[in-house]
Amino acid sequence: MKDVNHEHEILRIDDAFKSKKTQDKLIISNDIFTELSKNNEKKIVLTKGVAGIGKTVSVHRLILDWAEGNTNQDIHCVFLLPFREINLMTNEDFSLHELLLEFYPELNDLEKSKLYKECKIAFIFDGLDESRLPINFKSRSLNTVEKKASVDVLFTSLVKGTLLPSALVWVTSRPAAANQIPPQYVGLFTEVRGFTDQQKEEYFRKRFTDESLSSRIISHMKMSRSLYIMCHIPVFCWITATVLQDILSENNEENISTTLTEMYIHFLLIQMEMKNQKYDEQEERERTEHLRINEKNFLS
Incomplete structure (x- = not known):
C-alpha cells in the first residue's frame, strides 16, 4: 500500500502554475x-x-x-x-x-x-x-x-x-x-492560466470600494495556502469575495477560520437565500429553514 498523501490535491495547482x-x-x-x-x-x-x-x-x-x-x-x-x-x-x-x-x-x-x-x-x-x-x-x-x-x-x-x-x-x-x-x-x-498573485489582489481591491474590507479579505486569503492557490481561478475569486464579504460584515475579528469546505457551504447558503428571495417572494428566511426546504435537492 502506498503512503497516504496528506497534502491537499489543489496544492498541485501551485506547482503546475509555477512550472509554466x-x-x-x-x-x-x-x-x-x-x-x-x-x-x-x-x-x-x-x-x-x-x-x-x-x-x-x-x-x-x-x-x-x-x-x-x-x-x-x-x-x-x-x-x-x-x-x-x-x-x-x-x-x-x-x-x-x-x-x-x-x-x-x-x-x-x-x-x-x-x-x-x-x-x-x-x-x-x-x-x-x-x-x-x-x-x-x-x-x-x-x-x-x-x-x-x-x-x-x-x-x-x-x-x-x-x-x-x-x-x-x-x-x-x-x-x-x-x-x-x-x-x-x-x-x-x-x-487561459488565470490570475497571477498580483492580479488576485487587484481583483479584490477593484471589487470593493471599501479599502479596509478589501485589505481584510486579502489578508485572510493569504493566511490559507489552499485558498490563496485556488484564487488564481477567477471564478473562485468571485466566490471568495462573496463569502468573505458576508462573513466579515458580521464579524469584526481579524482572524476568522474558514476551511474551503466551510466556504463552499457558506456560498451555497448565500445562493439559496438569493434564490428564495427571488422566486419565493419573501425577503428573508432563516438559513436552517433554507436547508429544510432544499433538503431533497441536496440529497438527490
Whole structure:
C-alpha cells in the first residue's frame, strides 16, 4: 500500500502554475485571430483551461469588442455555438445554414449565397469538454453548405477546413477533452492560466470600494495556502469575495477560520437565500429553514 498523501490535491495547482515557461507569449483574446493568421494557412485556434478559468469570458469579450467595432473588423460575421446547446441537436441532420438558423433565425433575412461566398466568417465552439457528439475526424467530410449531415460531421468538416475553408474556427475546452482535435488541424494553441498573485489582489481591491474590507479579505486569503492557490481561478475569486464579504460584515475579528469546505457551504447558503428571495417572494428566511426546504435537492 502506498503512503497516504496528506497534502491537499489543489496544492498541485501551485506547482503546475509555477512550472509554466516564462518565455511563452502573452496573447489577449482580441488578438487571437490576428496571431493565427501570421504565417499560417490553418484557420483553427484551440484554447484550453481548467473550469472557471475564464475561457467563456474571453470568448464573450472578443464578441462584444467586435460587435462594438473595436477589434477584428475584417470579420463580417461571428457565430457563437456552445456545445451545451449543440448537444440538444444530435438527433437530426442539418445543412450548415440550417444549423446556424437554429441559433440565429435572423439569418433568414440575409442572402445565403453572399453570406458564405463573400463574407469572412468566424465560428466559435465553446466548451468542447461538454460535447456529447461522437466526434470522429476519420469520418466523411462535407464541402458545401447545402449538404445535410449530423452535427458532429459539420463540426469536424469545419475544423478540417473542407467546409468553408476561408472560415475561422475557435474551439475552447478543458484540458482533458482538448486532445479530441488532432494537432495537425490546429494553427494556434493557447491556454487561459488565470490570475497571477498580483492580479488576485487587484481583483479584490477593484471589487470593493471599501479599502479596509478589501485589505481584510486579502489578508485572510493569504493566511490559507489552499485558498490563496485556488484564487488564481477567477471564478473562485468571485466566490471568495462573496463569502468573505458576508462573513466579515458580521464579524469584526481579524482572524476568522474558514476551511474551503466551510466556504463552499457558506456560498451555497448565500445562493439559496438569493434564490428564495427571488422566486419565493419573501425577503428573508432563516438559513436552517433554507436547508429544510432544499433538503431533497441536496440529497438527490
